[in-house]
Amino acid sequence: MRPAGSHGRPPKKIVILGAGFGGLEAARVLARAPVEVTLLDRQNHHLFQPLLYQVATAALSPGDIAWPIRAVFRRKRNLAVQMAEVTRIDVEGRRLHTADGREIPYDRLVLATGATHSYFGHEEWAEHAPGLKTLADATDIRRRLLLAFEEAEVEEDARARRRLLTFVVIGGGPTGVEMAGAIAEVARLALRQEFRRIDPAQARIMLIEAGPRILPSFSEELSEVARASLERLGVEVRSAARVTACHASGVSCEGEEIEARTVVWAAGVMASPSGSWIGAERDRQGRILVAPDLSVPGRPGIYAIGDLAAATDADGRPVPGIAPAAKQMGRHVGKLLAAEVQGQPGPGPFRYRHHGNLATIGRRSAVVQLDGLRLTGLIGWWFWGIAHVWYLIGFRSRIIVSVQWLWSYLTFQRGARLITQPAGEARGARVPHAASAGDAGR
Amino acid sequence: MRPAGSHGRPPKKIVILGAGFGGLEAARVLARAPVEVTLLDRQNHHLFQPLLYQVATAALSPGDIAWPIRAVFRRKRNLAVQMAEVTRIDVEGRRLHTADGREIPYDRLVLATGATHSYFGHEEWAEHAPGLKTLADATDIRRRLLLAFEEAEVEEDARARRRLLTFVVIGGGPTGVEMAGAIAEVARLALRQEFRRIDPAQARIMLIEAGPRILPSFSEELSEVARASLERLGVEVRSAARVTACHASGVSCEGEEIEARTVVWAAGVMASPSGSWIGAERDRQGRILVAPDLSVPGRPGIYAIGDLAAATDADGRPVPGIAPAAKQMGRHVGKLLAAEVQGQPGPGPFRYRHHGNLATIGRRSAVVQLDGLRLTGLIGWWFWGIAHVWYLIGFRSRIIVSVQWLWSYLTFQRGARLITQPAGEARGARVPHAASAGDAGR
Numbered sequence: 001m002r003p004a005g006s007h008g009r010p011p012k013k014i015v016i017l018g019a020g021f022g023g024l025e026a027a028r029v030l031a032r033a034p035v036e037v038t039l040l041d042r043q044n045h046h047l048f049q050p051l052l053y054q055v056a057t058a059a060l061s062p063g064d065i066a067w068p069i070r071a072v073f074r075r076k077r078n079l080a081v082q083m084a085e086v087t088r089i090d091v092e093g094r095r096l097h098t099a100d101g102r103e104i105p106y107d108r109l110v111l112a113t114g115a116t117h118s119y120f121g122h123e124e125w126a127e128h129a130p131g132l133k134t135l136a137d138a139t140d141i142r143r144r145l146l147l148a149f150e151e152a153e154v155e156e157d158a159r160a161r162r163r164l165l166t167f168v169v170i171g172g173g174p175t176g177v178e179m180a181g182a183i184a185e186v187a188r189l190a191l192r193q194e195f196r197r198i199d200p201a202q203a204r205i206m207l208i209e210a211g212p213r214i215l216p217s218f219s220e221e222l223s224e225v226a227r228a229s230l231e232r233l234g235v236e237v238r239s240a241a242r243v244t245a246c247h248a249s250g251v252s253c254e255g256e257e258i259e260a261r262t263v264v265w266a267a268g269v270m271a272s273p274s275g276s277w278i279g280a281e282r283d284r285q286g287r288i289l290v291a292p293d294l295s296v297p298g299r300p301g302i303y304a305i306g307d308l309a310a311a312t313d314a315d316g317r318p319v320p321g322i323a324p325a326a327k328q329m330g331r332h333v334g335k336l337l338a339a340e341v342q343g344q345p346g347p348g349p350f351r352y353r354h355h356g357n358l359a360t361i362g363r364r365s366a367v368v369q370l371d372g373l374r375l376t377g378l379i380g381w382w383f384w385g386i387a388h389v390w391y392l393i394g395f396r397s398r399i400i401v402s403v404q405w406l407w408s409y410l411t412f413q414r415g416a417r418l419i420t421q422p423a424g425e426a427r428g429a430r431v432p433h434a435a436s437a438g439d440a441g442r
Numbered sequence: 443m444r445p446a447g448s449h450g451r452p453p454k455k456i457v458i459l460g461a462g463f464g465g466l467e468a469a470r471v472l473a474r475a476p477v478e479v480t481l482l483d484r485q486n487h488h489l490f491q492p493l494l495y496q497v498a499t500a501a502l503s504p505g506d507i508a509w510p511i512r513a514v515f516r517r518k519r520n521l522a523v524q525m526a527e528v529t530r531i532d533v534e535g536r537r538l539h540t541a542d543g544r545e546i547p548y549d550r551l552v553l554a555t556g557a558t559h560s561y562f563g564h565e566e567w568a569e570h571a572p573g574l575k576t577l578a579d580a581t582d583i584r585r586r587l588l589l590a591f592e593e594a595e596v597e598e599d600a601r602a603r604r605r606l607l608t609f610v611v612i613g614g615g616p617t618g619v620e621m622a623g624a625i626a627e628v629a630r631l632a633l634r635q636e637f638r639r640i641d642p643a644q645a646r647i648m649l650i651e652a653g654p655r656i657l658p659s660f661s662e663e664l665s666e667v668a669r670a671s672l673e674r675l676g677v678e679v680r681s682a683a684r685v686t687a688c689h690a691s692g693v694s695c696e697g698e699e700i701e702a703r704t705v706v707w708a709a710g711v712m713a714s715p716s717g718s719w720i721g722a723e724r725d726r727q728g729r730i731l732v733a734p735d736l737s738v739p740g741r742p743g744i745y746a747i748g749d750l751a752a753a754t755d756a757d758g759r760p761v762p763g764i765a766p767a768a769k770q771m772g773r774h775v776g777k778l779l780a781a782e783v784q785g786q787p788g789p790g791p792f793r794y795r796h797h798g799n800l801a802t803i804g805r806r807s808a809v810v811q812l813d814g815l816r817l818t819g820l821i822g823w824w825f826w827g828i829a830h831v832w833y834l835i836g837f838r839s840r841i842i843v844s845v846q847w848l849w850s851y852l853t854f855q856r857g858a859r860l861i862t863q864p865a866g867e868a869r870g871a872r873v874p875h876a877a878s879a880g881d882a883g884r
Contacts, residue, residue: 044592044861061505068859070636080638083592083861102596150486150525154544194512196522417486417510 010341011107011301012036015096017086017274019046019069022306022326023112029334031076035341038104040084040096044068047135050323051388053175055138056264057145057182058190058417062135089277091299108301108337111274111288112330115307115321118270118285125246129170129265132179141264145183146417148262149191152198159259165203166260168251170243171267172209173217174359177226179264180207181362184233189363190417201234206260208253209239210267215367217320218357222367225376229361243267269321271308278302283310292349294333303336305329313352324355360384452783453549453743454478457538459528459716461488461511464748464768465554471776473518477783480546482526482538486510489577492765493830495617497580498706499587499624500632500859504577531719533741550743550782552775553716553730557749557763560712560727567688571612571705574621583706587625588861590704591633594640601701607645608702610693612685613709614651615659616801619668621706622649623804626675631805632859643676648702650695651681652709657809659762660799664809667818671803685709711763713750720744725752734791736775745778747771755794766797802826 014030016023019041030037045066054060073079085099089109096104117131130140145167152164167187169180187203194200207214207230214230214237215223227237238253245252250260271286280288280296287310288296294309296302306326311319319325332350339346356370366380375383456472458465461483472479487508496502515521527541531551538546559573572582587609594606609629611622626647633642649656649672656672656679657665669679680695687694692702713728722730722738729752730738736751738744748768753761761767774792781788798812808822817825 044588044859061503063503063505068636070633071859074635077638081636082596083589084596100596146486147525154524154526154542191512193516194510194523196519417513 010343011337012341013038013106014108014110014337015040015104015106016110016112017041017096018112018114018306018308019043019081020049020112020114020306020326021323022114022330023110024069024072025327025330026110026112026305026334026337027073027079027330029331030338031073031079033078033338033341035078035337037076037079038106039069039073039079039081040086040104041069041081042083042085043134044070044083045135046072049133052132052135052138053178053182055135056132056141056179057186058142059182062139066135086274089274091278091302094301106301108340109303110330110333110337111278111296111302111304111308112306112326113272113274113308115269115271115285115287117265118268119265120268122246125265128248129168129246129251129263131265132175142417144262145186149187149195149198149200149203151261153195154197161198162204163250163259164261165198165200166250166258166262167203167205168258168260168263169205169207170246170251170263170265172207172211172214172237172239173266174215174357176207176209176264176266177214177230177359177361179266180205180235180237181230181233181360181365184230184235185362188234204236205234206236206238206258208241208243208251209237210242212240214239215357215359218359218367218369219374222369222374222376226359226361226367229365229367229377233362269307274308275304280304285310293336293346294329294350303333305333311350311352313354319352320354325352328352358384358387452785453779454783455480455548456550456552456779457482457546457548458552458554459483459538460554460556460748460750461485461523462491462554462556462748462768463765464556464772465552466511466514467769467772468552468554468747468776468779469515469518469521469772471773472780473515473521475520475780475783477520477779479518479521480548481511481515481521481523482528482546483511483523484525484527485576486512486525487577488514491575494574494577494580495620495624497577498574498583498621499628500584501624504581508577528716531716533720533744536743548743550779551745552772552779553720553738553744553746553750554748554768554772555714555716555750557711557713557727557729559707560710561707562710564688567707570690571610571688571693571707573707574617584859585861586704587628588859591629591637591640591642591645592861593703595637596639603640604646605692605701606703607640607642608692608700608704609645609647610700610702610705611647611649612688612693612705612707614649614653614656614679614681615708616657616799618649618651618706618708619656619672619801619803621708622647622677622679623672623675623802623807626672626677627804630676646678647676648678648680648700650683650685650693651679652684654682656681657799657801660801660809660811661816664811664816664818668801668803668809671807671809671819675804711749716750717746722746727752735778735788736771736792745775747775753792753794755796761794762796767794770794800826800829 013036015038016027017040019039024046027039046069048065051065055062070081086096087099088097094106116133119125148164152161155161167183169176184205187200191200213223215226230237241254243251243253246263250258251263275282275288278299282288288304290304290309290311291297294303296304307321313319336346358368360366364381365377366384368375368380368383456477457480458469459482461481466488469481488511490507493507497504512523528538529541530539536548558575561567590606594603597603609625611618629642629645655665657668672679683696685693685695688705692700693705717724717730720741724730730746732746732751732753733739736745736747738746749763755761778788800810802808806823807819808826810817810822810825
């Protein structure tokens, strides 16, 4: 299934929308082909999302896990990077419209806009239970987490103090497991001895999962190992428990009111809206139902990859929403378009290869499930650490992240423990978030 | 001049307001004395302000130059750190009032609240010409600086593009000189080859100083060296030039309208308002006129140090508003109070020792003026770099900052080139700054 030719001439202008793992990989392949590539993103940086929870829990700085997109492609003269907020796609006229009124034409378009949180129709929960998808999300959660301890230290009322020291993570997938483990370590280890009135180690950390067990994409055995590791860190794990409301004072769960100042949402994911811009057929999570070659049926010249695409592997199972899958799809579409423009045979249908599942639980434990290999505990953690440092883009980040990790491993310290919003704003949102940036931080 | 005893009992509760260089040093000395010390700050971190311009110009991350105050004093059991926004001081009742309604009693109070920007009565300039005092200021300026290049890349109109690529720094003291040099390097070196339509090296960078020469605290000869170094980097230096307005399209300077999207204010400094809370006598910059022992005349038990204090050295010259001076004052008051509580003789009047002046111009040049020693060029830069890494608090920061610097020195790259505000907000403030934090970054 090859895309229909555009206006009878070979495709020349290829636009990639989104510089996540999928878009970046497609751009890398196409930067070697005789085409003009434009890579668009709302941000100026590529984000290594698997480590975002480490920014949210103050182990790494934003700059350690993000990289300016331009810097990645500096030497690729056929590739232009633009910051752009796309608002509409003209499928017939083959052009994108941006928020600042520009039009960007394309011959082939690769949609790689990823996914965001989903609150299952309860968008009002977002305010009380922020999710973790961007650097801004991560520094927001870091601020909430650190401020909870600061406020508890000066709180006279015992019940209010208890609420400040209760942390709820909703969703038992890898992100939720990693967040809960990291929060437990902040409370039990990083903040040890630093407070005079409260004992951070007394904090209550809960992980709530609606399904029957945490880490459902892992084997039952590894899922049980993860639960036991979390419990050793002092995390209360509740599975088969459904959250029915998130509000200012905490969460409602199976009829119980859990008072908590800090709630993190790691439960639902929804594809970004670019599928609706082109009127493509989508699944319940908003993902585009792509053809076997990852093209969008009925939308000639448009492809969808990564978390935006509902693709299946050779056995008909859905391709998971993880970074390696996005990269494989990006590589596939990149090769397909490079072959097309050069009149060569394409790579055929996309075939997903699943390499494995990884999740870490605190600093000394991880669960790793690869083909024929299962690692747990400290060995799993080292495997996880090396794999992640390796995949971080750029030599510099590898060094810095390694030093940071070695430092926090040896000392239990977290170097990025900054509350960077101005104090007036940060302390319980008493001041509306309306100061101009120039006034911030006074 | 010893402070009057408080209620006839030995001073026990010492409160230090502000964890800058002065407050931190006073706390360090007092942490060894038989007193209860409470260290208050609006932020949870101590900031190494002399390197703030490197965050603003994307060479370092916020976490590299800031350190959680609690971590510094973890092992000092007689010292409690609290985040607090103080709004009022009851001098008679010897207690502080905080924004969240708490009262904090003291026997002795050390005011170390520092200084902020002054726009000489033109507060409306702040929006267009942000200053550089906090991490929030630095990331705001970083965002403006990087977005100017991003927007220029997609701007069709030549005049608008010219305006986007014009950067004005107002104020020729060390901060202004360092900012202008660093912006020039971002444009000429760090962004080289990364844009396809604009040439960042064509950016116009201006440094405007109202006085007759830049770096007035240095010798005329070094001031001339600094000017020549800046000009080699492509900075236009204008001295004896007064800015008469900052507005949305740029600045007015000596009758000329300079169109500039990015303007940085490094001209005026004003002491923070804590002097007015206690009704102390102040100079034109709002600094408290302290007694020779740094106590506040007529306000028994209260001391003022650092940028908040107008002190003089043995020759009657004003003590400059630099980090070493703040630290010396903090040490003096710390020793004075430690002696008082132990019934020992105090250290006598404060004597300022001036060690020298340092300013860096880009990556390869600095001017250093010490007693009997003048360094310029690359040797000056190395001296400056080693001195600053040395004074950074904490072993970890020293390693990380050294690696970052070595990396950017060898590669001309800047690792912290992140625009972290959400795209919708960041691009020219089209969206009002009112989204809840949970919505940020979509």
